[in-house]
Amino acid sequence: MKPLVRILIVTDRYDGGFLHWTSHEPNRAFHLGEFIDVLLNTTWLGFKIEITKAHRDAPGPGGEAAMKASTGADVVGFRFDQGFTVNGVARVLADYDMVLLFAIERGAEDIDPAFAPQTEAIAQYMEKGGGFFATGDHEDLGSEVGRIIPRVRSMRRWWSPYNPKGHPPAPEGQGSDRYDTVRPGPDHVVQFEDQSDEIAQEIHPAWYSGGIKISGGYLAKSRYPHPLLCSPAGVITYLPDHMHEGHCEVPDNFETLTYKLAGATVAEFPTDGDPDLAPEVIATGDVIGGHTTPAIANADNFTDTDIVTARSFGVIAAWDGHRVKRGRVVVDSTWHHFFNINLTGDMALKGLGGFPQNDQRLFGFYIPDGNGGRKASPHYEAIKAYYRNIIYWLIPAKRHKVVWWNALLDIAAFPRLKEELPYHGQSLDPGRIGDKLGPQGGFDFQRCYYWGGLADQYLAMARGACGRLIIRDILYKPKIPWWEWIQETYDPWERAPIDQRPEFERFAVLGALGLAPRPEVLLQAGLGAALLMAGAVGDARAPGLSAKAVEALDAAWGQSLERLTEAYEARLEEGLRLGAGFKDVLGRRASAKPPTTEPGVTKR
Known part of the structure; x- marks a missing residue:
């Protein structure tokens, strides 16, 4: 069976939940029903997902069943340090691959010591490789739990600007210094409710330098966004807009930050010898200054008559703990x-008399x-890709190999490849597949190179250009x-010092021009061999590769890679011989004397 990625989604407060907003009552405006639908309706490459929806608030007078019904939660009264039951199955935090925290509840003026066991549980979870996403809003919204979590507390501001207790203050919710990203509607006027239309704010991704390529006939340096902002349609440059956002950042003193783990003081951002492993702001947003933001409904709460000040700020920050085994x-x-x-509309407007029902x-x-129906806008399709990337990126490193081999199995199941790949779906023994196939069974260099190109195409269709590099x-x-020699080209997000040979850049330039060997040729052929092997090992009756099968398959592929490397080297030698012969021809042509003609005779 396919690997199962377990996702724990956590929220809190009376207005937090997991349902859709369908009536004009505002009780589900802050629910996550649409977001969860996006995750559940995605065809994931290489795995399936299981979502558990947990609410931190204790049941009210109506009891647990009533609270679950009103919030859509699977678990209520959730605590990070305690076990819980989902559909009769006992679970603990360690059972999940990642946590997505949408914290709403404001914290007290000081951190409550009673949260210490939950802090310890989360820290241990992250230390062992669990992925963590967290967000709040302006001021100290979400701070009750957000500010107790290692790294999360430092990469985003959670403290009220009115009493930050020595911490960097979060942006205000009102006034000219609010982080207001609402974009005007068709009337060119900014209103609070415009956050619920189809017009998104544009964001600015950080860029990472890749290898050399030919673009428009010129040599150019490839560049990529962070994998969180890479999609099949290109770079993700849109997010929903809102009147008062929070602030993500790289803390000035991240190298010296510490926290308590099992009684010991440890670095919050460990480097393990890599001095550059800091958190990163991977995208910024813009406040367009010079406007007020009045509201149609709930004017007392949301209207802001102060003219907002223009600024840029961090909208997404990330820390790649996989590079230090976290x-x-x-x-x-x-x-x-x-x-x-912000995604499916402001249903509160339905209750306003005379409000246009087609707005x-x-x-x-x-x-x-x-055709009388509705579809997701292009901006929203990009935003949904960001949601999916959060899941892809947070999967623990220890599960990457089995997920990516299953991704190749998924790709091998595409109709075109099912027809072309030999032994597809025949459940061959993964430990002996290299011997079974052999050169006659598919490990011909040119055929593998061809299949690798097809794999690249399908990876780009499913995950975008970043997926081609990640695999x-x-x-x-x-x-x-020799991976580090080419690492800059195939892992642009690696910021550790690279023991790179000084001639590599010149080598890459000549390779892009077709005048030097290109390692990409071997890598593509190797990918094609991996695709062939995954398809042959897979069972058409029970899709999915077990962890045990993946280990055997990966080892067999390593042996096949050695054979492909030998074939590649033979082709390089052949190319050198042909190149020497062509150089000799060029030399003879250059040294040949031009023909002469007699005076007055025109050469025809």
């Missing part, structure tokens, strides 16, 4: 990038499809001793 961390400036009110602010990012890092880094 879990990855992502923080976002506001949960309004995920809540119903786009009632439908969010769902626009008319021309190379997962497959090849443990297998080829």
Whole structure:
């Protein structure tokens, strides 16, 4: 069976929950029903998901069943340090691959010592590789739990600007210094409710330098966004807008920050010898200054008559804990990038007398499809890719190999490849597949190169250009001793010092021009061999590769990679011989004397 990735989604407060917002009552504006639907309706490459919805608040007078019904939660009264039951199955935090925290509850003026056991449980979870996403909103919204979590507390501001207790203050919810990203609607006027229309804010991704390529006939340096912002349609440059967002950042003193773990003082951002492993702001947003933001409904709470000041700020920050054997961390400036009110429309407007029932602010990012229905807007399709990337990126490192081999099995099941790949779905023994196939069974270099190109195409369709690089890092880094020599090209997000040969850049330039060997040729052929092997090992009756099968398959692929490397070297030698011959021809042509003609005779 396919690997199962378990996701724990946590929220709190009376207005937090997991249902859709369908009536004009505002009780589900801050629910996550639409976001969860996006995750559940995604065809994940290489795995399936299981979502547990947990609410931190204790049941009220109506009891546990009533609270579950009103919030859509599977678990209520949730605590990170305590076990719980889901559909009769006992669970603990360690059973999950990642946590997505949408904290709403404000904290007390000081951190409550009673939270210490939960802090310890979360810290241990992250230390063992668990992924963690967290977000709040302006001021200290979400701070009750957000500010107790290692790394999360430092990569995002959680303390009230009115009494930050020596911590960097979060942005205010009102006044000219609010982080207001609401974009005007078709009337060119900014209103609070415009956060619920189809117009998203534009964000600015950070860029990472890759290898050399030919673009428009010129040599150019490749560049990529962070994997969280890479999609099949290109770079993700949109997020939902909101009147008062929070702030993500790289703390100035991240190298010296510490926290308590099992009674010991440990570094919050361990480097393990890598001085550059800091958290990163991977995207910034803009406040467009010079406007007020009045509201149509709930004017007393949301209207802001102060003219907002223009600024840029961090909207997403990430820390790649996998590089130091910990879990990855992502923080976002506001949960309004995920809540119903920003995605599917402001249902409170339905209750206003005379409000146009076809106003786009009632439908969010769902626009008319021309046939009387509605479809997701292009901006929303990009935003949904960001949601999916959070899941892909937070999967613990220890599960990467089995997930990516199952991703290759998924790709091998595409109709075109099912027809072309030999032995597809025949459940061959993964430990002996290399012997079974052999050169006659598919390990011909050119055929593998061809299949690797198809695998690249399908990876780009499913995950975007970043996915093509990530799978190379997962497959090849443990297998080829010269990986660091080409690492800059195939892992642009690696910021550790690279023992790179000084001539590599010149080598890459000549390779892009077709004048030097290109390692990509071997890597693509190796990917094709991996695709062939995954398809042959897979069982058409029971899709999915077990962890045991993956280990055997990965070892067999390593042996096949050695054969492909030998074939590649033979082709390099052949190319050198042909190149020498062509150089000799060029030399003879250059030294030949031009023909002469007699005076007055025109050469025809």
